[in-house]
Amino acid sequence: MKRTLEPELMEDEEQVKAYAEADFEEPHSHFIKLFEQNFSDQVIEGTALDLGCGPGDISFRFARVFPKCTVHAVDGSRTMLQVARHRLGCSSTMQEQIMFFEGMLPDLHLPYRHYDYLISNSLLHHLPDPGALWSVIKQLSGPGCGVFIMDLLRPENTRTARRMVESYAANEPAILRRDFYNSLRAAFTLDEISAQLRQQQLDYLTLKQVSDRHVTVSGNIR
Numbered sequence: 001m002k003r004t005l006e007p008e009l010m011e012d013e014e015q016v017k018a019y020a021e022a023d024f025e026e027p028h029s030h031f032i033k034l035f036e037q038n039f040s041d042q043v044i045e046g047t048a049l050d051l052g053c054g055p056g057d058i059s060f061r062f063a064r065v066f067p068k069c070t071v072h073a074v075d076g077s078r079t080m081l082q083v084a085r086h087r088l089g090c091s092s093t094m095q096e097q098i099m100f101f102e103g104m105l106p107d108l109h110l111p112y113r114h115y116d117y118l119i120s121n122s123l124l125h126h127l128p129d130p131g132a133l134w135s136v137i138k139q140l141s142g143p144g145c146g147v148f149i150m151d152l153l154r155p156e157n158t159r160t161a162r163r164m165v166e167s168y169a170a171n172e173p174a175i176l177r178r179d180f181y182n183s184l185r186a187a188f189t190l191d192e193i194s195a196q197l198r199q200q201q202l203d204y205l206t207l208k209q210v211s212d213r214h215v216t217v218s219g220n221i222r
């Protein structure tokens with residue numbers, strides 16, 4: 001199936017509410033577990049940047065598991081950031097550890113020029129030009145920076161995409177099921193991501209399919 005773009009930013013209030021209230025326990029705890037496995041030989045400290053953080057679920061999980069890390073998190077959607085900042089305001093323990101910023105890849109203006117870790121979940125498929133993510137990875141990293149990106153994979157056809165919506169979002173609101181279907185159609189294939197990495201000379205990072213619908217790109221910047 002050909003890639004079909006979905007709107008880049010998630011700004012609609014109803015859409016953001018459905019996304020923020022959805023149950024992402026399985027994929028998001030998988031994200032953290034795979035990150036831990038990938039960097040098990042390293043002490044995770046310093047500052048991590050979460051790219052396309054949305055309502056911040058991955059940022060909060062990361063901060064909880066790695067208390068020696070500060071987390072900066074960026075998104076282009078004000079509506080998403082309102083939810084993320086509200087959640088941060090309600091937390092009694094994370095306010096010193098996490099900061100949310102508004103910004104649009106690839107033109108980010110952040111406090112640091114380089115980060116110790118660059119993480120991102122489910123951003124790549126939103127980008128009309130995937131080079132926006134890979135160029136930011138190169139800009140904001142120095143040698144040794146840990147990179148961990150997870151995203152959806154585009155299924156072979158719309159029937160498989162529909163089946164995945166039924167399997168993984170059966171009890172979610174219609175708007176979330178619609179977005180999931182559209183996200184699967186907007187995602188890249190393994191071959192496409194592999195070509196993106198080659199083009200950006202990042203192909204020494206490890207590209208791996210980690211579930212029927214997820215892919216990761218991980219490693220340390222040379």
Ligand SMILES: C[S@@+](CC[C@H](N)C(=O)[O-])C[C@H]1O[C@@H](n2cnc3c(N)ncnc32)[C@H](O)[C@@H]1O
Nearest residue numbers: 008009010052053054075076077104105121126
């Ligand atoms: C599917 S959500 C993922 C949110 C979060 N990472 C998570 O895993 O729950 C994708 C997010 O990327 C944001 N986004 C899309 N394109 C962006 C860009 N160029 N710069 C910054 N944020 C972007 C959207 O607004 C949305 O909040």
